Amino acid sequence: xxxxxxxxxxxxxxxxxxxxxxxxxxxxxxxxxxxxxxxxxxxxxxxxxxxxxxxxxxxxxxxxxxxxxxxxxxxxxxxxxxxxxxxxxxxxxxxxxxxxx
Numbered sequence: 138x139x140x141x142x143x144x145x146x147x148x149x150x151x152x153x154x155x156x157x158x159x160x161x162x163x164x165x166x167x168x169x170x171x172x173x174x175x176x177x178x179x180x181x182x183x184x185x186x187x188x189x190x191x192x193x194x195x196x197x198x199x200x201x202x203x204x205x206x207x208x209x210x211x212x213x214x215x216x217x218x219x220x221x222x223x224x225x226x227x228x229x230x231x232x233x234x235x236x237x238x
Contacts, residue, residue: 139189139197140177142226148176148185182227203228211235 154169164178177186189197201217203226211233212218218235222228 140186141189142184145185205233
């Protein structure tokens with residue numbers, strides 16, 4: 138899932154209604170009208186993970202991959218691939234050993 142992470146106070150819903158739910162333990166917010174996932178609440182680090190596909194074309198610039206230990210296939214590119222998350226996001230900062238693409 139393409140996700141762009143911002144400070145929680147910098148992400149706000151301007152119109153429409155939402156539905157809140159949790160995926161495992163992470164709170165998520167979706168559009169009540171169409172069901173599109175809007176963002177994930179990352180309260181433990183004061184951030185919101187915005188659905189990267191909602192950004193204007195060309196605005197999403199991936200910088201890393203998260204939770205690669207749960208991937209079903211390696212993503213081969215030149216970005217860092219974290220086993221869980223970088224330390225700045227509350228993770229263990231361990232990278233996977235996948236070869237670069």
